[in-house]
Amino acid sequence: MVINSTTGWSTTNRPTTNRRWLGFELSVLRRLKFNSVAIPFCGQPDLGWYLKFWGKQVLDNDICQWAWWSSRALVENAGERLTEEDVSLALGEAYVPHRRLHNPALATFFSEMDAVWFDNVWMNIQQIENEHRRALAMSLVFGVGDYVFSFTPETAELRRPLSEVFLALWRNQRQVVDNGKENYSVNRDAHEFVRGARAELMFACFPRPDGLAALRQTTAGWREVWVRGDATIWDQLIANQRGRLGDDVASKEHYLQLVGNFLSRCKHIGQWAISHTEDGFLSAAEIGEVIQQFRRIDVTYNKDFSDVIGGRNTFLIIA
């Protein structure tokens, strides 16, 4: 995401962190019989949240900590709620500037005052002892950050103080349910995660071929920097993914090789549901060929959203 350092306004359209077609995915998963699901690249954990409602055990994983904290808030959390005391603690003296920012990298994403708010709130949230309530507070701050990037100078008059936005999000936050299952969220490389995951189904939406380097340019960019309190983390993450899914690759052959490497570690999981959205680089048939190296494809579901700008032809391959 490109931010004008003087004005603090995003100079690009607000990108999405992970394009998903949740309704389509859920309508397919509803037809499958499974009690537990492992999701190695969970991103925004909406799918896990829904599956919890259906009584499934959900094992979420993402290499990015922002996604991990979001998943802890909505998936791993078995009913903890953010209390008024927590909110007061999180927003305490949020606009009071200190001598310097604890996380100076925030100034590259936000205007001066906004950076102070995000910096102070991060430090306040660390004082919330319960990890799931802390996770809830963090997921609300992600929403506040997205809010900031929604505005342009033309729409600036509609912008509200960030603490008010935090409160508005808190009042309308999603219901957290306890489905009686031991759901958990992990922050590991996906290959390590699936090796230890014991689940009846794996749902995977593979990282795009441009990998973490491209993800860094989306709203995930500031979220990760804010969560970790460190701007250099992206360089480390990108370097660690060399030769694995999430790496930035230049060819179809290389990408399919990485997909194959990943799937080879998932053989112990009984059923796979692989979501693929065609974007001109790779067809569903090509992904299907790689999958068939490991097991037979039972059925492929397709939903074509490509009649509108931004829509895509989407497939869910069950194997």
Place this chain on the structure above:
Amino acid sequence: MQAQQAPLIFTETERQAGDRLLKMALETDRVEGYTEPHAVMIARLAETIGREMGLHGADLSALKFAALAHDIGERGMKRNYLLSPNVLTWEERLDLWRHPILGEQAAAELKLSRQTQLLVRWHHERWNGLGYPDGLSGTAIPLGARILCAVDSYCALISQRPYRDSFELAEAEQFIADLAGIEFDPQVAQVLLAVVGEERLRREAEAARQQQEFAGWNIPASLSESATPVAIVEMYEETVETTMESVAEALPAEAIEDTQANDDVEAAESPSVEQATEEQLAETPSPAIESTEEVHATEQDVPEEFSPDQMPTAEFPAVQAPTSSRTETTETEIPEPESESEAAPKVQN
């Protein structure tokens, strides 16, 4: 709202599908418990917003059709909780969240364009990604769906619902403004607020002007609550003519001549009786001219067929013989109408 009151016009190519959708939309509104034509209201407003934001041709047609068909999925679900006065439980909400997908399927059966089908599917997607069914966020949601989302919410707020009263227009605007950047695209919210805000200000200024106009009048109770200002004006105008005839019959010949002489004198400088009546009805009548002999004469000579409710009262402007002194009094006492921006509160963004 101007956009809501303007007729929903279909082009020649839109007409066949449009008329069919219109009927279905009214049926859907009934299923959802709307007491007003909600879908039509949305279609009108969405068309206005869409045009303001540069949509045209097939894109604008798709938006209009999607607005009419947006809740067509609920029609098929026939859930009792839609008419429940209670807030929905989470289980009911999750069930209801299927309706955009069912709506997309119903739109496909109706052979509406794929774009229309997708707009129906995504009309509950929220800017922050917490909508349904696909959890799209930001500009990944097509503009038409972002417009539908904001307009649907606004129109629902100003409508009476089984579980709550309707919001005041200004409250609904504040609601939209507060959620810009959270649930609604700020650009869409801005255009929506400009369109409905402008219309609300115009209406409030008109209402204030009419209130001022009728302030000195003793409007009969039978009229004041049920009749519209226009109807009241028309009724008073009829009464004015009848009363003037009665006055003329009751007065001695000299008095009539005097009055006519006065009228002639005033004719060059001030409006005729009829003109004065119309113009004064349009502005504020002057309480300063209440106690005149003509008024008493009028009361005494009111024909029996006038019911008490219709009886002209002391404030009745018909007896304001347009003498120069009265005209001056009227002019000096009529406050200058406030400008629109002063008369009505501004939209609080």
